[in-house]
Amino acid sequence: MASITVSTPARGSRFKMLAQRLEVRMLALALIIGLCLSLLSPYFLTQSNIFNMLDQSVVIGIVAVGMTFVILTGGIDLSVGSVAGLTGIILGLSLQQMPIVPAIAVAVLAGGGIGLVSGLLINVFGLAAFVVTLGMMAIGRSLAYILSGQTAISNIPDAMQNIVYTNILGIPSNVLFLIVLYIVAWAYLTYTKGGRTIYAVGSNKEAARAAGLNTLFYSVLPYVLSGALSAVAVTFSISQLLSADPLMGNSMELDAIAAVVIGGASLYGGRGSMIGTLIGVFIMVMIRNGLNLMGVSPFWQGSAIGTIIIVALLVERLVSSRASR
Amino acid sequence: MKHAPSADPPPILLTASKITKTFDKTRALAGADFELREGEIHGLLGANGAGKSTLSKVISGHYSADSGSIRYRGRDIQLRNTRDALRVGIAIVMQETSLVPDLSVLENIFLPELGRPGRLDYRALKERGRAILDSLGQGDSLPFDWEVRRLSSAQKQLVEIAKALGVDAKLIIFDEPTASLSPGEVDRLFDVMARLRETGHGLVFVSHRLEEVFSITDRVTVMREGRTVMNAHPTADLTQAELIRAMVGAELGAIYTEPHTPGEGEGGPVMLEVRHLVTEPVVKDVSFSVRAGEILGLGGLVGAGRSETVEAIFGLRPRSGGEVRLGGKPLKGDDPQGAIRAGLGFVAEDRRTQNIVPDLSVKENLLLAHLGAHRGFFCGYQARERKVKELLQRLGLPEDRLMDASMLNFSGGMQQKIIMARWLLLEPKVLILDEPTKGVDIGTRASIYAMLRDIVAAGVAVVVVSSDFEELLGISDRIVVMSDGRSIADLPSAMLDEEKLTLLAAPRTSMARNTALLNQLAHEHGGAGFWALIEKDNLICLNTVVTDAALDPGFKAGEARGLADTLIPRALSQREPAFVPEADKSRTTLLVPMHSPRGHDLGWVGLCLSPDTALPSPEAIKARIDTMAAAL
Structure with missing residues (x-):
């Protein structure tokens, strides 16, 4: 009685095994892009530009963590940019009333609360994630304008700068925060019940429910995280600029989604990883940085980034379909 | 009801040879052969997963085969989709019907026509629909303007068949058509199938119920693990044991491990x-x-x-x-x-x-x-x-x-x-x-x-x-x-x-008719009516209606009893076409065998009365039961 009908997968060389992992292929892509850019611009690989790029990765990187969680469950969060804008204003206003730590807490709670509302609308009332977060996107931006009185809040206490400009072990605190956040998120997704449930929910929600997993809680949690992390991200922006603008985080959702997708996540859920997302973030930041260095007009940058993303995913699709054969 | 073998076999309608089909990495068909003649009902058998449904879907254009050829009416054909199949006259009646629940019966029958440009002539469609149903001997059984969702599963199936005839299908595949039908509905379906055979249609009957295969098919093809293991064998020459052996393979007689020891679990x-x-x-x-x-x-x-x-x-x-x-x-x-x-x-x-x-x-x-x-x-x-x-x-x-x-x-x-x-x-x-x-x-x-x-x-x-x-x-x-x-x-x-x-397991619609009759009988004569299966010394009760508790036969619906353990042992063991009084003179019982129009044993209907009352004529009651059985 042949119980196993399929031949064991090729596990010949270590190289082949590595190449089967999407993250490895994407890392190779990131290196290739880095190499090309360093050939095109001598400034690209200098230490100061590398730190500059790491700095630029922080905000988008933080938002991409929440986005990864959401996309892993098969959802999408279009509201991250607007939530960042709104919570930025909330932070700016709170800082007028209270010390820094409680003010940040208020902003993060507000972001989490918005995510909770989206998550419940999507998972309890069964509305489409795309539509709910699209609505939240419009509401968030509109409230940001109303609360701010259409102008930037610029009297932010200078002490906020400590959040960004403290060096710990020679690493800027915001970059360190990003590194710790990715390690924690990776460990959570890999080793905890909640993390595995998030994968299971995205891969097959019905089966997850039938196995007794708490699908409702772990479908809502990613939206809460995503909202809260948007607020965290904007906190770093504000502490750098010492100003809260209602326009902050504009079109950030697109960069975050692009980073997650470049990192190998499936928009149908169940597939993706923090390592992949981090590589995706770096690819996005490198391209943008490189285009700036080469003096490409900002109006052309959108076209360039869009093209690179689509071509990268197209090549990946062709490669992976050949690899799985 | 077997088709008389004629000297000149009718022409071959379809030959499929060496069909293979793989899904992902599962081999569903590994060289399947099939042959169908005009004017025959051909049983396609096999255990779960043998590939019979896949083969049907290849023939009806749902799937395209990986390799192999299909010859239909003397020509090689390549079916890319179901529309291709319908155009040449191949239709399939599936378990999950392909009907649109919110459209009317008539619109569903002529669904392929709805895609054509121009206005629909509902009156003409109605006439054609009527003609199709008449040809099936089912003149009034479908209300044309009902929405399909209101129909029973048997009626939905009839709509599917009518739909196939609406596009002049010559070859119709029935995929497990009896899975959700009552015995009476099965009989009606078989009548329809027999009529289609008379008019020269080639029918494929996919099933794993051997008894039905024997009662309706002319030839059978048996599949196992994606291959044809018995190709177009006349049904009349086969025994049930031979068919089972072909279906499960010779060595698998003991697939159900040791027979359970009765009473094993009773202690738990x-x-x-x-x-x-x-x-x-x-x-x-x-x-x-x-x-x-x-x-x-x-x-x-x-x-x-x-x-x-x-x-x-x-x-x-x-x-x-x-x-x-x-x-x-x-x-x-x-x-x-x-x-x-x-x-x-x-x-x-x-x-x-x-x-x-x-x-x-x-x-x-x-x-x-x-x-x-x-x-x-x-x-x-x-x-x-x-x-x-x-x-x-x-x-x-x-x-x-x-x-x-x-x-x-x-x-x-x-x-x-x-x-x-x-x-x-x-x-x-x-x-x-x-x-x-x-x-x-x-x-x-x-x-x-x-x-x-x-x-x-x-x-x-x-x-x-x-x-x-x-x-x-x-x-x-x-x-x-x-x-x-x-x-x-x-x-x-x-x-x-x-x-x-x-x-x-029959749907309650047929049970409702039976209950109505038992009710009538029990009320008219003031006793108890029941419907039961009797085999050797045991009885399984399907239905009871008791109007006089003193005349209760001693068992209820869904119960099994030894005949001797009931209150009417004599009547049950003698089974005579007359009222049989019990030894204790408490009840007298008439038992009438019930048969489907196709001669199927449907068990017995009984009427328990008090021996002191005037007994009705057994013939009259038998006639009423026969009428009911015909509609079951």
């Missing part, structure tokens, strides 16, 4: 008790209980509400009434996690949509229910390490395959075994399996049955839901039959056979 405590369970809209009133060390079969036709019942027990579906007790404690029905922690396991019906998480490794799939039951922040996988190894050995799965990225690389049988192992890992008190052998090859079936026996021997109470009556009879100690959302019988499987199960 009741582990799961279901009382008057209601789940809108399908489950209306279900009660049963299972003891430790017992396999309970839950049988019934497709649509009887079996899956809905077990899903409601497990908490996947909201309950609207009734009570479930697990190991004596009430089990709330709102959440599977609670049920799992209380000791319930559930292998859902659809592997792909309800069980497998494709993006998790085999190991995590195996541990998924553990994860669901686990309390704690981390996964706690290492606590199960030893048990996992033990189970893998039992499944015959090498340990290094545990980390395989996808369950989907395994055969359906192995997938099913891994899903079962998912639950065994938790050592449940009660394990419910919904269609555990669906789409599983016959070899794995045998090992799944063996696994079930092992589980039961370890003291677990097992509930198996299956549409395959043969399987149900083969593995269960006791069978609860469901019909239209109600549990209507609870009998030891040793007392049952496929035929009795079919009758018990």
Whole structure:
């Protein structure tokens, strides 16, 4: 009685095994892009530009963590940019009333609360994630304008700068925060019940429910995280600029989604990883940085980034379909 | 009803040769051959997963074959889709009908015409529809302007057939057409099929019910594991045993491990008790209980509400009434996690949509229910390490395959075994399996049955839901039959056979006619009426109506009794065409055999009266029962 009908997968060389992992292929892509850019611009690989790029990765990187969680469950969060804008204003206003730590807490709670509302609308009332977060996107931006009185809040206490400009072990605190956040998120997704449930929910929600997993809680949690992390991200922006603008985080959702997708996540859920997302973030930041260095007009940058993303995913699709054969 | 063999065989309508078809990595067809003549009904047989449905769908254009050729009316044809197939005159009547529930009967019959440009002439369509139904001898059985959702499954099937004739189909495939029909409806379907044969149509009858195959087909083709193992053999020359041997392969006589020893499970405590369970809209009133060390079969036709019942027990579906007790404690029905922690396991019906998480490794799939039951922040996988190894050995799965990225690389049988192992890992008190052998090859079936026996021997109470009556009879100690959302019988499987199960499982529409008649008889004459199956010294009661409690025959619907244990033993054992008084003079009983129009045994209808009253004429009552039987 042949119980196993399929031949064991090729596990010949270590190289082949590595190449089967999407993250490895994407890392190779990131290196290739880095190499090309360093050939095109001598400034690209200098230490100061590398730190500059790491700095630029922080905000988008933080938002991409929440986005990864959401996309892993098969959802999408279009509201991250607007939530960042709104919570930025909330932070700016709170800082007028209270010390820094409680003010940040208020902003993060507000972001989490918005995510909770989206998550419940999507998972309890069964509305489409795309539509709910699209609505939240419009509401968030509109409230940001109303609360701010259409102008930037610029009297932010200078002490906020400590959040960004403290060096710990020679690493800027915001970059360190990003590194710790990715390690924690990776460990959570890999080793905890909640993390595995998030994968299971995205891969097959019905089966997850039938196995007794708490699908409702772990479908809502990613939206809460995503909202809260948007607020965290904007906190770093504000502490750098010492100003809260209602326009902050504009079109950030697109960069975050692009980073997650470049990192190998499936928009149908169940597939993706923090390592992949981090590589995706770096690819996005490198391209943008490189285009700036080469003096490409900002109006052309959108076209360039869009093209690179689509071509990268197209090549990946062709490669992976050949690899799985 | 066999077709008289004529000297000149009718021309060949279709020949399929060496058809192969692979899905992902599963080989569904591995060189299947098939031949169909005009004016014949050709049985296509095989066990679950033998490839008969795939072959039908290749012939009807749903799938395109990987290799092989199809010759139709003397020409090689290449079908790219069902529209191609319909254009040349090949149609399929499927289990899940392809009708549009919100359109009217007429619109559904002429659905292909709705796609044509120009105005529809409803009056002309109505006439054509009428003509088609007349040609099938079903003149008035379909209300043309009803929406299809209001029809019974038998009527929907008739719409499908009419739809096929609406495009002048010459070849019609019936894929398990009797799966949700009552015996009377089956008879009517067979009449329709016989008429189609007379008019030169070639019909393919896909089924695994041998009895039906013998009563309607002219030739049979048997498939096993994707191959044709018996090609176009005249049915009349075959015995049932030969067909079974062809279907399961010679060495598999003992697929259902050792026959169960009756009374084995009787000592065990009741582990799961279901009382008057209601789940809108399908489950209306279900009660049963299972003891430790017992396999309970839950049988019934497709649509009887079996899956809905077990899903409601497990908490996947909201309950609207009734009570479930697990190991004596009430089990709330709102959440599977609670049920799992209380000791319930559930292998859902659809592997792909309800069980497998494709993006998790085999190991995590195996541990998924553990994860669901686990309390704690981390996964706690290492606590199960030893048990996992033990189970893998039992499944015959090498340990290094545990980390395989996808369950989907395994055969359906192995997938099913891994899903079962998912639950065994938790050592449940009660394990419910919904269609555990669906789409599983016959070899794995045998090992799944063996696994079930092992589980039961370890003291677990097992509930198996299956549409395959043969399987149900083969593995269960006791069978609860469901019909239209109600549990209507609870009998030891040793007392049952496929035929009795079919009758018990009949939809309540036919039961309603029977109840109406029993009601009339019992009321007119002031006694008790019943409908029962009698075999040797045993009786299985299908229905009773008692108007005078003093004349109760001593058994109720769904009960089985030895004839001597009833209150009317003499009448039951003599079975004479007249009223038979009992020895104690308390009752006198008339028993009338009931047959379907095609001569099928439908059991006996009885009328118990007081011997002191004026007895009606047995002939008059027999005539009424015959009329009822014809409509059943």
